[in-house]
Amino acid sequence: AKILNAPTxxxxxxxxxxxxxxxxxxxxxxxxxxxxxxNHLRKLANHHVLLHSSFACSSSSHxxxxxxxxxxxxxxxxxxxxxxxxxxxxxxxxxxxGIFASPPVSSILAAIRAVTLPNAEGGMGCLLIVKNYTGDxxxxxxxxxxxxxxxxxxxxxxVADDCAVPRRKGITGARGVAGTVLVHKSxxxxxxxxxxxxxxxxxxxxxxxxxxxxxxxxxxxxxxxAETVNDRLVGTNENGAPIMEIGLGIHGEAGMKQCPLMSCxxxxxxxxxxIQSYGREVNSTVVPLYRSGDELxxxxxxxxxxxxxxxxxxxxxxxxxxxKDVGCKVTRLFxxxxxxxxxxxxxxxxxxxxxxxxxxxxxSLIDAETDAPAWSKADVWKDGGMRPSYFEMEEVTAxxxxxxxxxxxxxxxxxxxxxxxxxxxxxxxxxAALIDAEPQLTKFDTIVGDGDCGITMARGAKEISHRxxxxxxxxxxxVTLFADLADAISASMGGTSGILLELMFRKAxxxxxxxxxxxxxxxxxxxxxxxxxxxxxxxxxxxxxxRTMLDALFPAAVAMLGTNGSVDVAEASLAAKKGxxxxxxxxxxxxxxxxxxxxxxxxxxxxxxxxxxAVVLGAVARAISNE
Numbered sequence: 265a266k267i268l269n270a271p272t273x274x275x276x277x278x279x280x281x282x283x284x285x286x287x288x289x290x291x292x293x294x295x296x297x298x299x300x301x302x303n304h305l306r307k308l309a310n311h312h313v314l315l316h317s318s319f320a321c322s323s324s325s326h327x328x329x330x331x332x333x334x335x336x337x338x339x340x341x342x343x344x345x346x347x348x349x350x351x352x353x354x355x356x357x358x359x360x361x362g363i364f365a366s367p368p369v370s371s372i373l374a375a376i377r378a379v380t381l382p383n384a385e386g387g388m389g390c391l392l393i394v395k396n397y398t399g400d401x402x403x404x405x406x407x408x409x410x411x412x413x414x415x416x417x418x419x420x421x422x423v424a425d426d427c428a429v430p431r432r433k434g435i436t437g438a439r440g441v442a443g444t445v446l447v448h449k450s451x452x453x454x455x456x457x458x459x460x461x462x463x464x465x466x467x468x469x470x471x472x473x474x475x476x477x478x479x480x481x482x483x484x485x486x487x488x489x490a491e492t493v494n495d496r497l498v499g500t501n502e503n504g505a506p507i508m509e510i511g512l513g514i515h516g517e518a519g520m521k522q523c524p525l526m527s528c529x530x531x532x533x534x535x536x537x538x539i540q541s542y543g544r545e546v547n548s549t550v551v552p553l554y555r556s557g558d559e560l561x562x563x564x565x566x567x568x569x570x571x572x573x574x575x576x577x578x579x580x581x582x583x584x585x586x587x588k589d590v591g592c593k594v595t596r597l598f599x600x601x602x603x604x605x606x607x608x609x610x611x612x613x614x615x616x617x618x619x620x621x622x623x624x625x626x627x628s629l630i631d632a633e634t635d636a637p638a639w640s641k642a643d644v645w646k647d648g649g650m651r652p653s654y655f656e657m658e659e660v661t662a663x664x665x666x667x668x669x670x671x672x673x674x675x676x677x678x679x680x681x682x683x684x685x686x687x688x689x690x691x692x693x694x695x696a697a698l699i700d701a702e703p704q705l706t707k708f709d710t711i712v713g714d715g716d717c718g719i720t721m722a723r724g725a726k727e728i729s730h731r732x733x734x735x736x737x738x739x740x741x742x743v744t745l746f747a748d749l750a751d752a753i754s755a756s757m758g759g760t761s762g763i764l765l766e767l768m769f770r771k772a773x774x775x776x777x778x779x780x781x782x783x784x785x786x787x788x789x790x791x792x793x794x795x796x797x798x799x800x801x802x803x804x805x806x807x808x809x810x811r812t813m814l815d816a817l818f819p820a821a822v823a824m825l826g827t828n829g830s831v832d833v834a835e836a837s838l839a840a841k842k843g844x845x846x847x848x849x850x851x852x853x854x855x856x857x858x859x860x861x862x863x864x865x866x867x868x869x870x871x872x873x874x875x876x877x878a879v880v881l882g883a884v885a886r887a888i889s890n891e
Contacts, residue, residue, distance in 0.1 A: 286488045290340050290360055297347060301637060305350060308357075308378055311371040314347045315357040319379055327356070328387045332455040332464045333379035336393040336448060337372070338400050339364040341487070342514060345445065345603040348638025354452035355636070356390075363487060364515050366399030372407035382415040389417030389461035393447055393468060395440025396424035417461055421468040423447050425477040425614060427542035428511025428520045441514055442565040442603040443475035443614040446630065449639065453629035467626060474622050476539045476553045479519070479567060480531055481512040481610030488606070510534055514567070514605045528574075532581035535613050536590075546620065556591030559618040561630060561642075564597070568604035570611050575599055578611055592617075596630060596642040675743050676776070677783035687739040690887045691732055695725040697883035698876065705879075708872040712858045712865065717872040720757050724765070727756035742784055742792070746773035761873055764804050764813070768796035790825040797821045804855065808843075811853035811866070813873035816840040820881055837878070837885035844874035 283289055290312055297314065298305055306320045307313065318327050327333070336346045337359030346358035356379040361367035372392075381387030390411070394404045404420060411418045424431070425443030451468035459467070508526065511519030520538065543550045554560060564579045566572075579599045586592045595618075603612075618627055631644060680686070699722045706718030731737050731752050738744035750769035753762055772792035779788045797817040801807050808818040820843070824836035848870040851863035858866060 281488055283488050286363070289488060290362060293340065293343075294347075294360065304635070304637065305347070308371075308374055311374050312360040312367065313357060313371055313375045313378070314350060314360070315375070315378055316350050316352075316355075319356065323381065323385065326381055326387075328379060328381045328390070330388070331458055332388045332461050333357075333390040334393060334448070334452050334455055334464075335359065335372075335375050335379065335390060336444070337361065337367050337375075337404075338395055338397070339366060339515075341485075341606050342603050344601065344638030346448075349445065349448045349452075349636045351452075351634045351636030351639070353456040353632045353634040353636075354448050354639060355393075366397065366403050369403050369406045369410070372404055373410050376407060376411040376416060376418060377414075380411065380416045380418065383417055384415060387416060389419070391451060391455070391461065391464050391468060392418065392420040393444065393451065394420055394422050395444055396422050396426075396437060397439065398436055400440075419461055419465045421447065421451070421465060421472055423472045423475075425472065425475045426511075426513070427476045427478045427539045428513070431542075431545065439513055439517070441477045441479065441614070442563060442612050443472075443477040443616070445565075445602045445639075446475055446561065446563060446614060446616055447471045449632075449634070450626050450629040452634065452636075453632035456632065457629075467629065470622060471616065471626065474544060474553075474620060475614055475616045476542060476544060477612055477614040478510070478535045478538045478542075479512055479514070479565075479610055479612035480508060480510050480535060481519075481567060481608055482506075482508045482525070483569065483607075483609035484509075484512065485516045485568070485605045485608040510538060512608075512610060514603065514608075516605070516608070528577045529581045529585075532578060532585055532613075536582065536585055539613070539615055544620075553615060554586075554590070554592055554617040554619070558592045559627075560586060560592050560594050561596035561616040561618070561627070562586070562594050562598070563602060563614040563616075564599045565603055565612045565614065566601040567608040567610040567612060568601070569607040569609035575611060578613075582613055586615075596627070596644070598640060598642055600640050602638070673777070675741055676779055676781075678741055679783040679785050680789075683742070684740045687745055688732065690884055691728060691737070691739070693887045694880045694883040695729040695732075697879050698722060698725040701876065701879045705872045705876055708869055708875060711869045712853075712861060713872060716759065717761065717876065720759055720761055721876050724753050724757040724762065728752045742776045742789060743773050746770070746776065746792070760804075761813070761876075764800045767799050767803055771799035772796040786831040787825065787829060790821075790831045793824060794821040806855040809850075810855050811847050811850045811858055811871050811874075812855050813871070813877050815847050815850075815871060816843040816874040816877035816881075819843040820877070833881070833888050834885045837881040840874075840878040840881045844870050844878040847871040847874050 284292065294307060294312060294314065298307060304317055306315050306317050308315055333356040335357050336355055338346065339361040341363045346355065347360065349355045350358055357375050359367040359372050359375050376390055380390040392404050392408055394400050401422060408418045408420050423440040423444040424438040426439040426441045429438045431438050447468050450471045451464050454464045454467040506525035507522050509519045509522045540552055544553050562582060564575060564582060566575050576599065579597065583594045583597060586594055616622065702718040702722040705721055706715060709715050709717035728749060737748045746769045750766045753766045772795060775792040775795040776784055776788060801814055806812045806814050808814050819839035820836040823839035824831060824833060826832055848868055851867050853859045853866065
């Protein structure tokens with residue numbers, strides 16, 4: 265988990281958000297949705313109401329003649345709730361209030377009229393799914409009664425799934441939070457199957473009474489247009505220590521407790537303990553929400569400001585504890601942003617056990633297809649079967665690394681006399697030269713880089729020397745030697761230099777392996793050196809003149825293989841030295857840490873990577889001349 269402090273002073277939210285006039289934000293939000301889903305959504309004239317496009321029809325083909333309509337809504341700021349769940353097998357429409365404000369009765373009633381035909385005209389009725397907040401209950405309830413008085417069948421399901429608030433908290437009771445989305449899904453699919461209004465209501469009530477939710481937050485919500493933020497929770501206590509809150513509401517309401525920041529596993533444990541201790545009510549008796557052996561649907565909800573990476577960490581922690589510690593089976597896992605609170609840095613979990621009033625039929629309703637844009641169907645394990653537990657998850661075994669390796673394919677013969685002994689001597693001299701050059705390379709890199717070039721090069725040289733002395737370099741053949749050098753670099757160097765040099769040697773190896781002719785000659789090795797240099801440029805993006813090792817490599821590769829086809833390593837060494845020295849006069853860099861430095865910092869100091877190349881090629885040239 266991580267923590268970011270909210271500002272505690274007066275803030276101008278217009279500057280801190282992608283927003284124009286806060287008083288017009290809901291209108292502009294609706295317009296944005298209509299632009300995104302022009303075939304899917306329609307706006308109800310004169311109201312902040314969005315409907316599924318199928319309701320833009322004549323009364324003779326009205327969808328309410330064949331299925332119950334579903335409406336939900338509430339204050340804006342919880343997106344994608346509720347408009348994101350408009351679609352077949354979910355909501356028929358959504359009523360949008362102002363920011364964190366219940367929608368007016370007039371808009372709710374207008375929405376009911378748009379999606380619900382009177383009984384006399386064959387209407388199947390409408391279910392209102394309402395979160396348990398006083399304003400929502402009163403306004404939706406009033407609209408419900410007014411619609412019934414007009415001869416339209418309307419029922420209402422109140423969702424109170426928040427386990428942070430005692431179920432007998434005054435006359436209001438627990439709040440409605442993200443578990444409401446599971447009610448949308450199950451009741452919507454029931455309506456899609458043609459069930460009656462009473463049956464759809466029964467499904468909604470069964471899920472509502474069975475689901476339990478809890479949220480945690482590391483930072484409270486900031487509201488567009490507000491002059492101050494909610495400073496009750498700002499990420500630190502009075503001593504500056506990080507804190508978090510268990511049970512914070514989706515409008516920033518107080519939760520159960522504030523406590524020191526915990527690890528992800530500890531947060532998951534606290535969430536599950538809160539839900540389990542709250543339990544669920546069965547025949548006026550409170551029982552645990554879930555027990556060992558229960559099949560569960562788990563919805564892990566991003567409250568708005570939490571990264572996808574962290575959401576997957578929390579999902580893992582929750583499922584691991586539910587399955588490994590409790591013995592439940594999480595067969596439906598939903599992770600994402602389902603009911604947010606603007607930028608609140610937090611998450612909630614909603615758990616629906618497949619026990620009691622929740623049958624396999626309701627599970628199939630949750631699995632039913634929908635085109636609602638915000639719903640993400642759970643990845644059900646293998647045609648609906650039970651997926652392995654958290655600790656039994658299958659892993660794919662990678663192919664055998666030795667299959668198809670350089671040791672299993674025919675290699676071209678080597679036409680270079682005594683190649684193994686020659687390679688042994690050259691490698692020893694190159695490694696010794698790099699190790700000796702470490703202080704100089706470090707000095708240069710401290711000025712124009714991050715100071716680790718010398719250490720990195722020396723570390724690679726020592727690893728190669730060690731592997732040579734322990735007979736772990738197959739020096740008998742260029743193909744195997746270059747591949748083994750790449751492995752040694754990969755295991756020891758790290759960083760950008762390491763991966764680039766590894767690429768170079770791997771390309772040199774494959775180039776030699778595919779060489780044409782009767783066997784490998786010195787000319788083939790020179791061509792492999794050139795191919796390796798070009799691979800660094802291809803994958804790394806730099807080129808000659810970028811103030812990198814390529815300023816030594818490219819001139820050396822050109823000089824190594826003369827126009828007459830002869831190989832001249834001494835000339836290549838001189839070209840590398842000249843190229844490396846020239847980088848000291850370059851006042852800009854296109855790659856690496858030097859790219860961030862001013863020309864005043866660069867002038868006068870050569871690129872350490874290019875110098876390292878010159879050091880190695882100088883050692884190669886000396887080794888050959890001694891031969």
